[in-house]
Amino acid sequence: MHRVVITGVGSISGLGPNLNESWKTALSGQTAIGQMDIPSIKPLRQKLAAQIHGYKPEDHFDSGDLALIDRFSQFIILSGREAISDSGIDFSTDIAEETAVLTGSGLGGWETINDSAKKVYYDQKPRVHPFTIPKIMPSAGSSHLTMEFGITGPAFTISSACSSSGHAIGEAFEMVRRGRVKAAVTGGGEAPLIYGGIIPWQALRVMSSTACRPFCKDRDGMILGEGAGMLVLEEYEYAKSRGARIYGELCGYGLSSDAGDIVDPSPEGAAKAIRKCLVDAQLNPEDVTYINAHGTGTTANDRTETSAIRQVFGAAADNVWVSSTKSLHGHALGGAGAIELALTVKALETGILPPTVNFTEADEECQLRHVANEPVEAKVKAVLSNSFAFGGLNASLAIKAI
């Protein structure tokens, strides 16, 4: 088995158009959650979201290409470009043949699906734009990255709701460590902030109308976000041979399914993924400095996740720092795991842990060592990032300093 290192990271979300700006905003404690401004037919009950305001697609893509690229793919491409440029990997060389592109997306081109449905059913048009299908494909982000960079290794997309990008990064990690490829460009993205996308979430009655306050006594739900995160993974010896800057070693990947309920998560399922991740990474609970929690801000998630962390970490749970950066960038569904892992990489690099903002008082059943409101400086040895999806599909990833 090969060692796998992270050499490039990119991210776009309401926090910022790139990772460094996102990180700066995150540490300032300024949440990207605010008034949502999207075209609506009737007023939406849900007013808050972590939207990428001021984003202009034409600044990044030419008009011909834009006709073919849905918003979620645009985010994947932009953060992919950033991660690749950050890593310095040169895809004009043979490495392009030995690189995988694995992305995660829960919904795919939801904006395009909605536009097309509106034209067909509401406007009763007999036709829709000819590129509707290639825009909708959840795998479009992967494809566009392979085309833009000439990457000819394995490429596909994983869809497991809110764990999509966690699973994508984990499977890319597996490919590199098993020697199937030498490098991977991996992560995921989502663009769910559309009229026809908010209404189904409203119907579930899981969204907050006030703020995203994960693990707090007075939390009242999650808040949607949009964006993407992408990473470049490389086989350690290859990265070293080309003198790449190494952020850390991706060293563990644990996964499980609850086999329980389509929306209600189970502590045992989550615990199993975390435990398997630690075993895979050969880490003891005491080695872990920080967990970037799934932490959606719903009662079901937060209590389940707390219980899972307590089950696996035992007494060490009192010492491991925990935060949910969803309080900052919202819940970007299939892109969440990647956006969060990108921030977690920065935590490992800088020794600064990003906070859960809006933190008031911990719920009695969510007692953990919370990074509450302010960043915390720590000597970071190893970090975990959790993704738990509707339908009980769990993924946990571990990174350690090298």
Next chain:
Amino acid sequence: MSNDVSVEDRVKEIVTKYIKADDGSTPELTRETELQTVNLESLDLIEIIFEVEDEFDIDIEQDEKTAELKTLGDVLDWLTGNIEEQTA
């Protein structure tokens, strides 16, 4: 006759939007201009067909002949032919 000219002009306007020279400028066009030389590809043609269908509220059937269209004149004739057939 004046109607025919107007149809062709409307079609021309749609087609021209998809034409670009390698340097991004709008090249001079004649009926003999070859599609290849103005970067008009099969995907562009699909978008053009979509716009023409919308503009004239017609349905253009899938037609293998589109692969044989070589010049701008071919494209204009084929499109206006379809329009005339369905709006006659």
